[in-house]
Amino acid sequence: MKDLLKRYWHTLWRPSRYYSLGLLTIGGFVAGVIxxxxxxxxxxxxxxEQFCTGCHEMRTNVYEELRGTIHFTNRSGVRAKCSDCHVxxxxxxxxxxxxxxSKEVWGKIFGTINTREKFLDKRLxxxxxxxxxxxxxxxxxxxNCHELDxxxxxxxxxxxxxxxxxxxxxxxxxxxxxxxxxxxxxxDINLTxx
Amino acid sequence: xxxxxxxxxxxxxxxxxxxxxxxxxxxxxxxxxxxxxVVMAPVLAVMVVGGYGFIVWVYQMIAGPPGAVLH
Numbered sequence: 357m358k359d360l361l362k363r364y365w366h367t368l369w370r371p372s373r374y375y376s377l378g379l380l381t382i383g384g385f386v387a388g389v390i391x392x393x394x395x396x397x398x399x400x401x402x403x404x405e406q407f408c409t410g411c412h413e414m415r416t417n418v419y420e421e422l423r424g425t426i427h428f429t430n431r432s433g434v435r436a437k438c439s440d441c442h443v444x445x446x447x448x449x450x451x452x453x454x455x456x457x458s459k460e461v462w463g464k465i466f467g468t469i470n471t472r473e474k475f476l477d478k479r480l481x482x483x484x485x486x487x488x489x490x491x492x493x494x495x496x497x498x499x500n501c502h503e504l505d506x507x508x509x510x511x512x513x514x515x516x517x518x519x520x521x522x523x524x525x526x527x528x529x530x531x532x533x534x535x536x537x538x539x540x541x542x543x544d545i546n547l548t549x550x
Numbered sequence: 551x552x553x554x555x556x557x558x559x560x561x562x563x564x565x566x567x568x569x570x571x572x573x574x575x576x577x578x579x580x581x582x583x584x585x586x587x588v589v590m591a592p593v594l595a596v597m598v599v600g601g602y603g604f605i606v607w608v609y610q611m612i613a614g615p616p617g618a619v620l621h
Contacts, residue, residue, distance in 0.1 A: 367578045368586075374576040380583060387587035391595065448606055449616050455603030494618030 402454065403439040411464055414438075417475045421540045428539075441497045441539065442486070480543035487532055495531035502531070 372380060401407055409415040419438070422428050427436040444450050462468075469475045490497065504524060509517045523529035536542060610616065 364578060364582055367575075367582045372579050372583075374572075374579050375583060383583065384587055384591075387591070391592045395595070395599075444616070446616075448602075451599060451603035452606035452610060455600060455607050489615040492615040492617055496618065 399450075399454070402457075403443055405437040405439075408438040413464065413469050413475065417469075417472065418540050425539050436501070436539070440500070444493075444496070445500065476544065480545075483536075483540075483543045487536065490532035491530060498531040498535070 405419075409419045429435070443453050467474075469478050504520070507520065509520065512520065519534065523533075524531070
């Protein structure tokens with residue numbers, strides 16, 4: 357066994373005698389292209405709704421709630437899926453988020469929120485984490501679709517125009533400051549006072 | 551690497567251990583190539599990208615969630 361490893365180690369650092377530089381370079385390049393394509397396909401697959409709702413924690417809690425909101429069903433048929441709001445689009449932040457998902461795998465294995473009650477108990481913590489994220493990035497995931505510059509204030513209600521021109525346009529507030537609990541239900545605020 | 555010089559010297563016999571077995575050397579070279587391109591390079595790439603993600607995560611735990619991009 358040791359001898360075998362030694363032989364292959366030796367082969368690894370020695371110029372090839374039977375395979376041309378051309379074959380090795382092109383072969384390596386083609387393998388790289390296939391890998392890169394596969395990597396991105398896999399990354400995309402983890403962004404699909406089917407993947408997100410693959411476990412019942414997501415399907416029976418947050419996804420079920422989303423289904424009733426305007427972000428899921430509306431007259432124009434444009435809708436948001438999980439990753440539109442919850443996975444950053446920037447590559448570095450996306451990869452970091454994917455790694456953070458290892459914590460979700462951990463939670464799945466150990467049943468951290470495997471019942472509705474446990475989910476409701478945890479909901480405030482989960483929501484606050486997501487609110488803090490939206491607050492810090494100036495509601496970037498909202499703005500990926502909803503752009504202030506293209507909002508027609510004449511089509512908004514008076515109350516919305518007032519709030520948007522007073523607080524949003526001045527940069528004093530960001531979307532999430534007012535629009536909490538729009539795609540999922542709000543946490544039970546009473547829990548904060550316990 | 552030290553073998554390169556030896557092999558290129560004309561008239562001298564190849565001192566490597568498999569000199570008498572070209573078929574074995576061919577197999578070894580093929581397997582090494584396939585292992586590198588199909589197993590090792592992809593695994594390393596995934597580990598590097600994953601490691602980078604974890605580093606960014608740890609950084610975010612200290613510095614807070616990523617800030618706004620300028621619109």
